[in-house]
Amino acid sequence: MTPTLYEWAGGAAAFTRLTEAFYARVEKDDLLEPLFAHMPPSHARHVATWLAEVFGGPADYTAHHGGYAHMLGKHLGMGITEPQRRRWVNLIQDAADEAGLPGDPEFRAAFLAYVEWGTRLARRNSQPGADVVREAPVPRWGWGEAPPYQP
Numbered sequence: 001m002t003p004t005l006y007e008w009a010g011g012a013a014a015f016t017r018l019t020e021a022f023y024a025r026v027e028k029d030d031l032l033e034p035l036f037a038h039m040p041p042s043h044a045r046h047v048a049t050w051l052a053e054v055f056g057g058p059a060d061y062t063a064h065h066g067g068y069a070h071m072l073g074k075h076l077g078m079g080i081t082e083p084q085r086r087r088w089v090n091l092i093q094d095a096a097d098e099a100g101l102p103g104d105p106e107f108r109a110a111f112l113a114y115v116e117w118g119t120r121l122a123r124r125n126s127q128p129g130a131d132v133v134r135e136a137p138v139p140r141w142g143w144g145e146a147p148p149y150q151p
């Protein structure tokens, strides 16, 4: 059986460490801090729950946090710029290193693929007047072309 990305990453605790490390960096970041200035303390935990579900963990964001529609609503009208999007991508990769997520090529390729996809959608959906998909399931992301290397 191929493990899920969630299992390979180290389960719920790994995603908690990831988003804590990420938002510690966001708070000190010139481009992102202004966007997140009014973020409630629960934010890091909610994003960890989202990412855990996306990568094959329990569907708790869908069950308890309003699912896709709630996530979408948080980004609407924000007008994320490309430099801000790219910084988000850079900081979550730094956070993945700091949080000790697996560094193997296959895991990081799948992780970054989702982060690229998700941030590009978030940026597009955040533009004023964007034509957005309002209802959808929380996505589920897999290994793609390179499954985990298990000798």
Ligand code: HEM
Pocket (backbone or CB within 6 Å): 032, 035, 036, 038, 039, 040, 042, 043, 046, 047, 050, 065, 070, 071, 074, 075, 080, 084, 085, 088, 114, 115, 117, 118, 119, 122, 123
């Ligand atoms: C893969 C990409 C992304 C994912 C998975 C993601 C996920 C989320 C989720 C789940 C929430 C809602 C949290 C809750 O339920 O409380 C949220 C809110 C938010 N996101 Fe994103 N996001 C992504 C990209 C971005 C980008 C690129 C930016 C800006 C550069 C951004 C800025 C924000 C902000 C400012 C909030 C609202 C924080 C608040 O509650 O005040 N997101 N995001």
